[in-house]
Amino acid sequence: MCWMIMDTADMSGSESTGIEVILKEGEFGNNPFCPHGPTMLFVKMSKGEQQGRAFYACSACRDRKDCNFFQWEDEKISKDRLLAREEENKAKQPPFTHSDYCSRYLQFISLPLEQKRFCQDCQLLLLPEDWAKHTTHNILPDITTSQLRRPSQLLCPLENKKTNAQYLFADRSCHFLLNLFAALGFRKVLCVGTPRLHELIKIRNMCGDNQIIKSLLLDIDFRYSQFYTEDEFCHYNMFNHHFFNGKAAEDVFNSFLSEGDGAKVVMVADPPFGGLVKPLAYSFALISSKWKTLQPPDKRSQEMPMFWIFPYFFESRILECFPTFSMLDYQVDYDNHPLYKHGKTGRRQSPVRMFTNLCPKLMALPAEEGYRFCSLCQRYVSSENKHCLTCNACTSKDGRSWKHCSLCNKCVKPSWVHCTICNQCALKDHPCGKLTVGCFICKGADHKRRACPKAFSSKDTRLGKQAAGKKAKVGAEKDVPCKQTAGEKRAAGIRLKKRRKKKRKIA
Numbered sequence: 001m002c003w004m005i006m007d008t009a010d011m012s013g014s015e016s017t018g019i020e021v022i023l024k025e026g027e028f029g030n031n032p033f034c035p036h037g038p039t040m041l042f043v044k045m046s047k048g049e050q051q052g053r054a055f056y057a058c059s060a061c062r063d064r065k066d067c068n069f070f071q072w073e074d075e076k077i078s079k080d081r082l083l084a085r086e087e088e089n090k091a092k093q094p095p096f097t098h099s100d101y102c103s104r105y106l107q108f109i110s111l112p113l114e115q116k117r118f119c120q121d122c123q124l125l126l127l128p129e130d131w132a133k134h135t136t137h138n139i140l141p142d143i144t145t146s147q148l149r150r151p152s153q154l155l156c157p158l159e160n161k162k163t164n165a166q167y168l169f170a171d172r173s174c175h176f177l178l179n180l181f182a183a184l185g186f187r188k189v190l191c192v193g194t195p196r197l198h199e200l201i202k203i204r205n206m207c208g209d210n211q212i213i214k215s216l217l218l219d220i221d222f223r224y225s226q227f228y229t230e231d232e233f234c235h236y237n238m239f240n241h242h243f244f245n246g247k248a249a250e251d252v253f254n255s256f257l258s259e260g261d262g263a264k265v266v267m268v269a270d271p272p273f274g275g276l277v278k279p280l281a282y283s284f285a286l287i288s289s290k291w292k293t294l295q296p297p298d299k300r301s302q303e304m305p306m307f308w309i310f311p312y313f314f315e316s317r318i319l320e321c322f323p324t325f326s327m328l329d330y331q332v333d334y335d336n337h338p339l340y341k342h343g344k345t346g347r348r349q350s351p352v353r354m355f356t357n358l359c360p361k362l363m364a365l366p367a368e369e370g371y372r373f374c375s376l377c378q379r380y381v382s383s384e385n386k387h388c389l390t391c392n393a394c395t396s397k398d399g400r401s402w403k404h405c406s407l408c409n410k411c412v413k414p415s416w417v418h419c420t421i422c423n424q425c426a427l428k429d430h431p432c433g434k435l436t437v438g439c440f441i442c443k444g445a446d447h448k449r450r451a452c453p454k455a456f457s458s459k460d461t462r463l464g465k466q467a468a469g470k471k472a473k474v475g476a477e478k479d480v481p482c483k484q485t486a487g488e489k490r491a492a493g494i495r496l497k498k499r500r501k502k503k504r505k506i507a
């Protein structure tokens, strides 16, 4: 069973050929392993047809400098090479096991303050026996208990944009999320790539009268192993649902998902923005189906409550995978992202939103930040998002007021004008006559290539079928303009250039 997946390299809407991912249901584990777990199968696509040999490459790292695994799908690998690869994979694992990190932590907290040191170069809490090895390194002395409670502030964010892009929530967004989950009655939060939220939950639990909320962090950043026990953190890859510590970690995950103790679980994921949507969706669907199997039989038809934090211009792709999701207007902002800050004018508003399968009318957005309830849409919207009576919706996606174009029969960005040559709205200085209308793969006029049914095989996986089912609905009800602002285009352009470079390297 094949589920063909388009690579984000095609975000710009260019007609270039794309490298796509093939997910074979249930077969991840049979793919060769790189240091980041099972690799993914990629193939070069041109006009909807497979071109050339398929190959395996790393699921997590989009930069070959981070992981240079490469193997043709039909390549025979000698025993010696397999052994060498296994050795290499082992050598690339963290310097300590998680249980070693835990015993080091216990030793560390029993040290007097003047002996509590953190090596900034090695990103490691040091024990006295380590000191000699770090004499020439940058050492942060006198690590306090409150610093230990905020590892996301102590560790320097991994800023490798392609692979980790560790953008940390600003306090405003982190508190909003936590208060929302608490108000909705959740008592367990599965934090997928949200270390800052995880630490805030733990801090909140220490403040007396709050209901205790449990949190389990799943993240690829193993540095967190030195601060959290094996019940609080799993070293995890969200692109292939791989637990680095194998069965022991999966058992922790399974018991966290079980609601036998009456504590309701919610999942929140904030993946790196350059990540491929469909492998992520595939992992989240696996998490959700695991949650279902742990529910009592009469509740198995319910969906696991999920929040996926991602830029708004991925809306149609996320909805293809999860038709029951909707996008909230809330703008998520980050401390260390120069562009994704809240409340600035124009493009400096954060494009990052929350997608959830919970009922939008229950997601109360803060009135003090200008969000209001639209009784017609039955959801909270941002202050500038005006209800269009023709579209019968609050149509803005980016926080600015959009305007209705009667020729396009939809609302468009305020900076767009209707072009009679292209027969659609676009920026004033668009490359006239060159806008792509409809689908590049099958030439159909009613959808874009990413929603093309031909991009899926006839034997779709469950998610693939859902995607096909949603397509018509998306087209009819939520025609999401896929054009981007100049800022987004620039960002996508930079990504595209880098990807082209990578593709050249691969070829």
Ligand SMILES: C[S@@+](CC[C@H](N)C(=O)[O-])C[C@H]1O[C@@H](n2cnc3c(N)ncnc32)[C@H](O)[C@@H]1O
Binding pocket: 060, 158, 163, 164, 165, 166, 167, 168, 169, 192, 193, 194, 195, 196, 197, 198, 218, 219, 220, 221, 236, 237, 238, 239, 270, 271, 272, 273
């Ligand atoms: C955009 S940041 C989100 C951080 C979040 N806003 C916070 O403040 O807690 C992405 C997070 O995903 C993690 N991450 C990146 N690639 C990952 C992967 N393949 N699997 C799991 N986690 C990953 C990063 O380490 C980082 O914590």
Ligand SMILES: [Zn+2]
Binding pocket: 034, 035, 036, 037, 058, 059, 060, 061, 066, 067, 068, 069
């Ligand atoms: Zn890898």
Ligand SMILES: [Zn+2]
Binding pocket: 119, 120, 121, 122, 123, 133, 134, 137
């Ligand atoms: Zn060091």
Ligand SMILES: [Zn+2]
Binding pocket: 374, 375, 376, 377, 378, 386, 387, 388, 392, 393, 394
């Ligand atoms: Zn409305």
Ligand SMILES: [Zn+2]
Binding pocket: 388, 389, 390, 391, 392, 395, 403, 404, 405, 409, 410, 411
């Ligand atoms: Zn409208």
Ligand SMILES: [Zn+2]
Binding pocket: 405, 406, 407, 408, 409, 417, 418, 419, 424, 425
């Ligand atoms: Zn128009």
Ligand SMILES: [Zn+2]
Binding pocket: 419, 420, 421, 422, 423, 426, 430, 431, 432, 433, 434
């Ligand atoms: Zn034009």
